[in-house]
Amino acid sequence: MEDTQNKHSPIGIFDSGYGGLTVLKEIVKKLPQYDYLYLGDNARAPYGTRSFETVYEYTLESVKRLFNKGCHLVILACNTASAKALRTIQQKDLPIIDPTKRVLGVIRPTTEIIGNYSKTKCVGVLGTSGTISSNSYLIEITKFFPDMEVYQEACPMWVPLVENNEYDKPGADYYIKQNLDNLLKQSKNIDTIILGCTHYPLLINKIKQFLPYELTLLSQGEITANGLSDYLKRHPEMETKCSKGGMIKFYTTGSEENFNSQASKFFGKEVKSKHINL
Numbered sequence: 001m002e003d004t005q006n007k008h009s010p011i012g013i014f015d016s017g018y019g020g021l022t023v024l025k026e027i028v029k030k031l032p033q034y035d036y037l038y039l040g041d042n043a044r045a046p047y048g049t050r051s052f053e054t055v056y057e058y059t060l061e062s063v064k065r066l067f068n069k070g071c072h073l074v075i076l077a078c079n080t081a082s083a084k085a086l087r088t089i090q091q092k093d094l095p096i097i098d099p100t101k102r103v104l105g106v107i108r109p110t111t112e113i114i115g116n117y118s119k120t121k122c123v124g125v126l127g128t129s130g131t132i133s134s135n136s137y138l139i140e141i142t143k144f145f146p147d148m149e150v151y152q153e154a155c156p157m158w159v160p161l162v163e164n165n166e167y168d169k170p171g172a173d174y175y176i177k178q179n180l181d182n183l184l185k186q187s188k189n190i191d192t193i194i195l196g197c198t199h200y201p202l203l204i205n206k207i208k209q210f211l212p213y214e215l216t217l218l219s220q221g222e223i224t225a226n227g228l229s230d231y232l233k234r235h236p237e238m239e240t241k242c243s244k245g246g247m248i249k250f251y252t253t254g255s256e257e258n259f260n261s262q263a264s265k266f267f268g269k270e271v272k273s274k275h276i277n278l
Helices: 020-030 052-068 079-084 086-097 107-116 129-134 136-144 158-163 170-185 200-209 220-234 256-267
Strands: 011-015 036-040 073-076 102-105 122-127 149-154 192-195 216-218 248-252 273-275
Touching: 011 020, 011 052, 020 036, 020 220, 020 256, 036 052, 052 073, 052 079, 052 086, 079 086, 079 107, 079 129, 079 136, 086 102, 102 107, 102 220, 107 136, 107 192, 107 220, 122 129, 122 136, 122 170, 129 136, 129 149, 136 149, 149 170, 158 170, 158 200, 170 200, 192 200, 200 216, 248 256, 256 273
Parallel strands: 011 036, 011 073, 036 248, 073 102, 122 149, 122 192, 192 216, 248 273
Antiparallel strands: none
């Protein structure tokens, strides 16, 4: 049953948990006129260590729920979901569910513009184990910039540090320094690092503290917001379907209380969510 009263058609933003709120924050800043519906699958988070099949299954369930809530356009504001589920949903599922609906991710907008930032053509990627093992950044960057060297480092402890409020405390120092050292050991020419997880903007001050020289750090919120703005300009048939009331609704598959208390640090303001079952 489609829940589309009053032709309300928000832009859907999906994440396995809280990190996508850093993306939504930038999208709302760039495009405040639209309605948004955020869905965090907190009950089954984290996705980073789960198999391709499981991430695909969970992501598809969440996308379908957002479609049923009236969304015609859904952004996977989750690197793991973008890496492990997006292509299959776009190619296999959308033609069957509804060929007029669209699902976009956060990896492609970042990889498309990386050439504007790196002078040495040597780029580092920091991400969850799932994102790094998928090689999605490596594949997409090579597609757009075949002569670019890409170095990757999985940071399995970074998301737990953020979610346990250790991201700005001394306890985070060891893990952040270790992962940055591992990445930069791979090449002395790395001049740009992609923060390939939507939690990592909260660690940016710590990351800068342990960089031995000045690098460009790219977080995905602003890039995704610019990419969405450009997409809507290029696709007026989709833009006209998106309702414009400046409303934002938050849903979580987990505890409303937990979501609300954690979400404010990612979104930058108080959040009130509703529980939803998938």
